[in-house]
Amino acid sequence: MIRAYTMASGKGGTGKTTVTVNLGTSLAQLGKETYILDADIGMANIGLILGLEGVPVTLHEVLAGKASIDDAIYEGPSGVKVVPSGISLQGFQQANPERMRDVMKALVSRCEFLLIDAPAGISKDGVVALAIADEVILVVNPELSSMADALKTKILTEMVGGKVFGAILNRSGMENTELRRHSVEDVLGVRVIDMIPEDTNVRRAAAYKTPVVLKYPTSEAARAFRRIAADLAGYEYAEESEKVREGFIERLARTLFGGATR
Numbered sequence: 001m002i003r004a005y006t007m008a009s010g011k012g013g014t015g016k017t018t019v020t021v022n023l024g025t026s027l028a029q030l031g032k033e034t035y036i037l038d039a040d041i042g043m044a045n046i047g048l049i050l051g052l053e054g055v056p057v058t059l060h061e062v063l064a065g066k067a068s069i070d071d072a073i074y075e076g077p078s079g080v081k082v083v084p085s086g087i088s089l090q091g092f093q094q095a096n097p098e099r100m101r102d103v104m105k106a107l108v109s110r111c112e113f114l115l116i117d118a119p120a121g122i123s124k125d126g127v128v129a130l131a132i133a134d135e136v137i138l139v140v141n142p143e144l145s146s147m148a149d150a151l152k153t154k155i156l157t158e159m160v161g162g163k164v165f166g167a168i169l170n171r172s173g174m175e176n177t178e179l180r181r182h183s184v185e186d187v188l189g190v191r192v193i194d195m196i197p198e199d200t201n202v203r204r205a206a207a208y209k210t211p212v213v214l215k216y217p218t219s220e221a222a223r224a225f226r227r228i229a230a231d232l233a234g235y236e237y238a239e240e241s242e243k244v245r246e247g248f249i250e251r252l253a254r255t256l257f258g259g260a261t262r
Contacts, residue, residue: 006133010149026229028080044085060091135165
């Protein structure tokens with residue numbers, strides 16, 4: 001059964017797009033037919049993150065009625081399918097967000113998971129993304145301002161008839177004033193699906209335009225993404241197997257190169 005999740009945040013800078021890309025890649029690694037749709041038509045980043053910024057057809061052209069959705073689908077890492085938005089101002093001005101529902105209808109018949117990267121904030125474009133998915137996943141940072149903005153997004157989602165599935169606490173541990181997991185659940189009124197720790201490997205992987213789950217698969221952040229993907233797919237995450245795998249890779253690296261893998 002197809003599951004469509006809109007990845008949303010009340011403010012920019014929470015790492016929502018990075019979470020979307022790594023989660024989508026992790027689902028694809030599990031053998032799930034997964035699509036990522038960059039619905040942030042004004043401030044698109046997925047194409048930049050995955051090195052697709054130069055593709056000839058994007059969601060902009062589809063929403064402008066100039067191209068078919070088939071022309072805007074590209075294969076990403078581990079077989080995940082990606083529909084990027086363009087980065088030009090002209091393309092944004094010509095795109096009609098109301099056509100997003102038609103794009104959704106065309107994609108849901110092709111995949112098992114559809115992850116929609118929504119615009120941050122409460123713009124008209126963002127409201128459409130909140131309303132069209134099965135459920136919304138909030139991506140938040142452990143700080144009060146992020147919680148407050150996420151709460152507004154949750155309320156807006158419910159106002160337009162959507163449902164919030166839960167929250168992902170990203171960059172956990174980045175502040176000394178970090179909110180506890182239960183405190184986040186109390187503030188937002190939804191469960192925290194999981195926490196992704198602050199990990200320098202995420203930025204290192206981004207420099208290579210590669211998801212951290214592929215570039216640094218044994219990193220703490222990568223393991224967190226795989227844990228969330230397993231949860232969404234209904235699989236039991238083999239934590240012990242991950243620890244064994246990590247130990248073997250690190251031992252092999254030390255033997256061959258005299259250093260660690262990260």
